[in-house]
Amino acid sequence: MSDRPIELSLVIPCLNEEKTLAAALKTAREAIAASGLEGEILVADNGSTDGSRALAEACGARVAAVRNRGYGFALAAGIQAAQGRYLVMGDADATYDFREAVPFVEELRKGADLVVGSRLRGRIEKGAMPFLHRYLGTPVLTTLINLFFGTKLSDCNGGLRAFTRSAYERMKIVSGGMEFASEMLIKSALAGLKIVEIPCSLLRDTRDKPPHLKTWRDGWRHLRFILLFAPHIVFTLPGWVFLAVGLAVTLTVLPRPVYFGSLRLDYHHLFYSIPLLCMGYQALWYAHFERRFVRFTGLLPEVGGRSKDDDRFSLEGWLLTGSGLILLGVVLLGVILVRWFEASFGSLSQIRQGTAAMLCMVLGLQTIMNALIVSMMELKLNHLSSSD
Known part of the structure; x- marks a missing residue:
């Protein structure tokens, strides 16, 4: 193990993702190698019961146990446990290729505070994104955030993101659910942080179980949070x-x-x-x-x-x-x-x-x-x- 300090941390929230976690970790390792930075992979385990935790450790990732259930809680705990000053977040379902985050980190090194991946500007595999999410939910929520907070984004719900630790500390995010993503954008805009958007791919979900995201429930949570700050x-x-x-x-x-x-x-x-x-x-x-x-x-x-x-x-x-x-x-x-x-x-x-x-x-x-x-x-x- 290198004596160099950790500069890059890839934080992956996980809840029973044994089937896809290995593929996600593979692209994460390759992303760290391509970045040229000393890095780590941190899996924020949200109470998995299917062997995801053991698999993550076997693949060389560091695992942080998260007691409070929720996407936001898992990410917040993982970010807190991470050591890098550059942080990348992405999902454990292998729908994002972490190798595409290397340019995100380059933007951070050039002075960006937050880099957001846009699926709508990138490549979306057939069947990877539900019709309502692609043509109604995400465009509407993105338009509201742009209108209310002065951002210029095309995809407010992209799950592949990179940010500096100092920027994250200024965001002071408190959401424990899926609205974590919207809060990150809103707080960044209100704090005057530099936000950059880069196209990214969305791969088809190969899991044989329904996704954790609930369309109407989580869509309402995003909308409620946006309205709260406007x-x-x-x-x-x-x-x-x-x-x-x-x-x-x-x-x-x-x-x-x-x-x-x-x-x-x-x-x-x-x-x-x-x-x-x-x-x-x-x-x-x-x-x-x-x-x-x-x-x-x-x-x-x-x-x-x-x-x-x-x-x-x-x-x-x-x-x-x-x-x-x-x-x-x-x-x-x-x-x-x-x-x-x-x-x-x-x-x-x-x-x-x-x-x-x-x-x-x-x-x-x-x-x-x-x-x-x-x-x-x-x-x-x-x-x-x-x-x-």
Whole structure:
């Protein structure tokens, strides 16, 4: 064994892959030899019961036992146990040829932080990729990541990747499932890491068992994670549109009927504009929640101290605003009750006034409840900031 330090680690997550593991390890060994670097193969065993672990050791790989079941957990444990400063990840089902990762490592040595293999730009063997994955799932998820996070990828789900250890440490990935792949791209983009994409091949799966990937379950996990990190698209933009349209129609129609040529807008249209206004207002609060949630849970650690948005948040100010709205609504209802009393509890048309009163109270209650929830997360975030 060489005394040179390990520079390249090939990390392979494994769960009962005895049939294909030897083929994967063969191309991994050849990749290390072709790279010219001192390397190692590390198999992150996720609880195999079919002899995969013994086979890996017999083929000269180092094995790390991973207790928590999941693709992301296996990769994270394997990467932690690996010794190299250049890391390559690929699957144990021999659907990727590790020899194709040699150019990936060359890109890392030139300054790239993350190199992603694109199956859609490379060669896909017949039957290697399901129709839905190739023409629906992967293109849609890739488009969303490109749109939301400014990447320029053609395949966000490629499993053959290379990255530096320092880049991985900056990603701070926490996902334990298949969404590990999406989180890696999102965190890299948010951290400003240099991402390079290289075509790679996808070989046909020769196993006689179903793949670990579950199309709809894992597709939803990827989508959920993408949306979690894009509140500006999911909530902020629709929120402002709904709020602006709802508020404009409400303020226009609330005082009196309005005519636009032969079109008459009356109080009936408040039944549409007010829910739109409330939905928009709540969507903006949800965007506020989401920005804090990713920090509250550690999904996106705070960088560079508190933001201006944090400094602007004042629980007391929002509580006063909400209370003021509720009080205004109560006053308006009181005026209606007085008029009803003056009419000897007879017929009284106060639809507009009653609608305005209820709107004020609903917005006030929304404001108070949302502000209290945000303040709960602020307590945790302030505690974490003071303890650093």
